[in-house]
Amino acid sequence: MGEPSAGARQALNRSGLASTNYELTPLSHSDRADLFAHLSDARTVEHMDIEPLADLAGADAVIAWATGLAASGDGIRWAIRDRAGAFAGTAGFNALVRERGSRGEVAYDVVRPRWRQGVMAEVLPLVLDHGFRALGLHRIEAMVTPGNAASAALLERHGFAREAVLRDYAFWKGRYWDQWLYARLTGDGG
């Protein structure tokens, strides 16, 4: 990956984002208990590339991964909290590419008791705006495991097109998985 520009580096390091009802701050050690409660839910991680977390050490590993992502300039992961401070999930970018392209992969997960209550409907536009404007991305991708109807519908509602089925693209939980490749370009409507 190419070196991020100074502006993009600044945007990555900027501490947080906010919408009407939610605040996004870089995932940190203080999120570990909430993150464990969230990602130890088997239904939440059903279509994700991780097993349900078994203990707090699992949450620490996710936080260490997120911290490393930000430190390397390869991405960012935020904790989403409502205005009362209650944890609602996470969102961010993986795999930022700036050499011979300008793209990143958006990723998100909402705590199960809040599914279908409009958390991502509010947060995803904020994250995309950050990607297109602050990070200067031209193309934002998302990888979805076939069968994850909620994620596919969310992306399609927000201007993403399903471009391909990537056969046996990923390996986790002991087997290969196809992935739906979604993408939205700068000029695409949302």
Ligand SMILES: CC(C)(COP(=O)(O)OP(=O)(O)OC[C@H]1O[C@@H](n2cnc3c(N)ncnc32)[C@H](O)[C@@H]1OP(=O)(O)O)[C@@H](O)C(=O)NCCC(=O)NCCS
């Ligand atoms: C995918 C996920 C993030 C959606 O977040 P959410 O906050 O529940 O979504 P919202 O309530 O804001 O819904 C926004 C839109 O997403 C779509 N959507 C969300 N849940 C849906 C579901 N169960 N079935 C179909 N469409 C759904 C709809 O288009 C919806 O708009 P609408 O309610 O006006 O029809 C959430 O289901 C989740 O965290 N799942 C587990 C983790 C995961 O799979 N992450 C994605 C990995 S690619």
